[in-house]
Amino acid sequence: MVFVLVALAVLALLVGVHRYVWRRFVADTTAPGGTLRRVGTAAVWLLPLLSVGALVSGRTGAPFWLQQVLAWPGYLWLAALLYLTLALLVGEAVRPVLRRVLARRAGGGTATENDSAESLSSQVEAPAAGNSPARAAVSGAPATLVADAPVTAPADPTRRLFVARAVGGAAAVAGLGTVGYGTYGVLRGPRVKQVTVPLAKLPRGAHGFRIAVVSDIHLGPILGRAHTQRIVDTINRTQPDLIAVVGDLVDGSVADLGPAAEPLAQLEARHGAFFVTGNHEYFSGATQWVHHVRELGLRPLENARVEIDGFDLAGVNDVAGESEGQDPDFERALGGRDRARASVLLAHQPVVIDDAVSYGVDLQLSGHTHGGQLWPGNYVAELANPTVAGLERYGDTQLYVSRGAGAWGPPVRVGAPSDITVVHLASRQA
Template sequence: MFIPIFTAVMSSLALYVCLRLIVPLPISLGKRLLVCAAVVLVANRFIVQRQFGLVLPDGVFLVAAWLHAAVVLAFALALATDIAGLILRIAGVRLPSLARCAVLLAASLALAAVGVHQAVRVPPVVEVTLRFPNLPPALEGFRIAHLADLHIGPLFGREWVDQVVDRTLAARPDLIALSGDVIDAPPAVVRGDVEPLARLAAPYGVHVVAGNHEYIHGVDLWLEIFERLGLNVLYNRHTVIDVDDARMTVAGLADRFGLGSWQGEAPDLDKALDGAPRKDADGFRLLLAHQPYDAKDAPIHDIDLQLSGHTHGGQILPLQSISARFHGGYVSGYYTVETMRLHVSNGTGLWAGFPVRLGVPSEITLITLSRCEDVLLAHCE
């Protein structure tokens, strides 16, 4: 169902761009038709690659991604200026059509270049301290590295993964959490690209949950590969780690894709915590759940901190509020959800289908736990 919907949306965007920005250009009809055909093809480049199994060289892939992003941004800019133009015409002001087309096409190409560059960079380590009432003293200063949405595949290969691993290890976390969408392709395509993940190591383990892209590309097989790489797979299950006198329960949910027709488990927090020690003064509960929507059920299970991704932070700053509507109101950063903290990462990588970031930088998040003397979480900001 995804492919026809995505194709229809992309084709509609491309046709709008053609009608508003290509047709008015002072070139022959044949050239206009040729350019419009190219625009439609570029807009659907991800589906074309997927359907025909095309593996593009890195340079060609980036150019295709840039042109694809330019079409999407050209649509947004054309629509915005059409609305503005309508308002101006009502006020009796008219803009030269040819100049408008040239400016919007140039602006779209420039913004797309910036957006793709921001998307494919190796992200920096972003440090933040989260404070909790009644945090066990042994967990004061405990450091968690959160990697979300690596999307290892056509866009992010082995060299990029190696650099992400290097930066994560250099931050010296006590625990490393991967909150799903680690990959963006079947094992046969990117098995070698994920191998650097085997170098991830931390005193209290490297823990991973499945995201929707693991389901798309074979969740059971990918979870087996993650285990062979030395990652602790939390698939509706938990593990308990002792940090001096404190006991930390690290639980992981299956993804919400399991609620549909995809093969694999559906998220079940009761199952994930089955047999976990009861929450007490010396305990802390950490939950890894790919989609932040699951935060609504976490507080009743005494979760202290949930780590999620999936939203990519909205990717483009003005789109954050729209993205939040589809994810329970959560899109980027830190939230207080009743008695729990939630961190929604902007993402370490990005889906190859639309690799653009504007105003929403990628990140490797390093979270330091600290104690708050107030008994109310809301007062610990």
């Protein structure tokens, strides 16, 4: 019942937002019955349908080619709707100011006076038509003076249309420009961040050990093989000692996305590349993907750990694995180890930090949040995650959260650029 109510509330919100966008961009700026009015109205009906199709096509087993056809327009419209709406809301504050400026230039007074003048004009016209001077008297003024006075209605249709088009045009440029730049940032590929993390128990011999952390690649109907290749080339250029792929590699099946993942076989690191599942793997056939990444040369850590020079590297399944009997098992991954050794945990979601603290983990590497991906989504992400991006300390455990190398849904990032992070482990004994 709660789910139904939430779904209805979301649907009502989307309908209201689309109606608002249609009114400001179409109804207020085009002539009734005109071609532009018809095209704009059709777009406001079609685009949300494409968005729904993009969201459900993968879950319903639609052919991959159809997912690709729907994905670009459907997902981009979701981002465009967000920023067009935000731009229009800013425009609501600009609209009365612009009217006031235009009214003053036309000698019509303020915006408030405009509305009064328009009302006054309607009162003047009625008695003139009925030859009743007595009814034409307004505020005690003689009827002849009111009737003969030149009444200017600054809120005339021409001026109103100009304001609507000016504000709508500026909002379109701002909203679509934001989406365009955010899309470019995703397609360009992630940038490399360098972070130094001191670990009290790390021996001097492991000082400077470099872990390339990449999460949330999100291969799917939009981001494919070229996206993977850019990421692999970027990681290899950093010459890391170890590579950690921290979940949400894919949004789709091995059958559809296997070729897109093939460049992962080119990853190069002295201690190899390791992989843990994210929640999206459990939407895409986690068991098949674990087998496939193993074939590509990555080593899955399914509630397991290995000893690396100077520290223990552990990995746990994502919490979404509970639905398939593949829960994160911290006892298997971390129980019984020598706590005098430094430890690094790979876990897709930051929310498991409490478990990491209880098992004496020194550093947890995570992703999942995308840093919010689309501002102001970072504020929403903060409600569900202890850390949205960057390095923070929880007791004796440090948590580093990557913003991720790809994007889910709209291939757009605003205020949360994609990244690959090279974590430099530092020994306090060095």
